[in-house]
Amino acid sequence: MSQTLSAKICGVKSPADVVAAAQAGARYVGFVFFAKSPRCLMVKEAAALAAEVPLGVAKVALTVNATDDELDQITSVVPLDMLQLHGKESPERVAEVKARYGLPVMKAIGIADAEDLTQIDLYSDAADQLLIDAKPPKNADLPGGNGLAFDWRLLAGRKYWQTPWMLAGGLTPENVAEAIRMTGARQVDVSSGVESAPGVKDADKIRAFLAATEVRDA
Numbered sequence: 138m139s140q141t142l143s144a145k146i147c148g149v150k151s152p153a154d155v156v157a158a159a160q161a162g163a164r165y166v167g168f169v170f171f172a173k174s175p176r177c178l179m180v181k182e183a184a185a186l187a188a189e190v191p192l193g194v195a196k197v198a199l200t201v202n203a204t205d206d207e208l209d210q211i212t213s214v215v216p217l218d219m220l221q222l223h224g225k226e227s228p229e230r231v232a233e234v235k236a237r238y239g240l241p242v243m244k245a246i247g248i249a250d251a252e253d254l255t256q257i258d259l260y261s262d263a264a265d266q267l268l269i270d271a272k273p274p275k276n277a278d279l280p281g282g283n284g285l286a287f288d289w290r291l292l293a294g295r296k297y298w299q300t301p302w303m304l305a306g307g308l309t310p311e312n313v314a315e316a317i318r319m320t321g322a323r324q325v326d327v328s329s330g331v332e333s334a335p336g337v338k339d340a341d342k343i344r345a346f347l348a349a350t351e352v353r354d355a
């Protein structure tokens with residue numbers, strides 16, 4: 138039996154990126170609002186891109202430790218379906234953001250070893266979704282989007298968490314099917330693995346990534 142998973146293409150920067158993601162079957166596209174990222178958008182640029190996103194594809198704003206002022210600016214200008222919090226936001230802050238903006242919130246959890254998995258339980262009530270990503274290296278400029286994978290064996294047998302979750306971190310068209318098989322993920326998120334250079338999405342890689350998420354049961 139063939140199972141189609143949901144995929145998020147994060148860090149789209151142009152109408153062509155949006156078209157490539159939507160036509161390939163992405164269920165989410167991500168707009169990055171983090172100045173150090175090569176994928177960072179101005180609020181007005183994101184609003185223009187949001188207008189290009191077809192119905193059925195969710196628009197996600199990725200922020201890192203954003204203040205209310207920053208989130209006010211983003212949410213007042215960009216039509217959004219979800220907020221992704223990718224910094225050190227506490228469970229209380231996640232709940233506050235969810236209540237203040239009335240949008241579903243996805244909290245990123247960085248994983249390097251088994252101990253990090255305890256974070257998942259801490260956030261599972263406050264967040265609508267969890268993004269289980271590789272923990273960034275110490276002193277990295279970016280808390281995500283580094284093209285680094287974690288040991289997927291840490292998630293083996295844990296696919297029945299109550300809170301919906303996405304797998305992220307170092308996914309590529311070449312490894313995503315194996316990552317899905319090992320973790321049981323039903324949703325995957327990718328940024329650098331579908332780029333030809335940092336911040337430059339590649340339509341062929343986006344298509345190959347989405348095609349590879351169609352996993353055939355044995």
Ligand SMILES: O=C(O)c1ccccc1N[C@@H]1O[C@H](COP(=O)(O)O)[C@@H](O)[C@H]1O
Pocket residue numbers: 147148167169171174175176199201223270279280281282283284285305306307308326327328329330
């Ligand atoms: O993509 C970015 O630039 C980024 C910046 C700051 C925080 C998170 C970011 N991206 C997120 O990280 C995951 C994993 O990225 P990658 O596929 O390993 O490059 C990505 O899916 C985004 O959600």
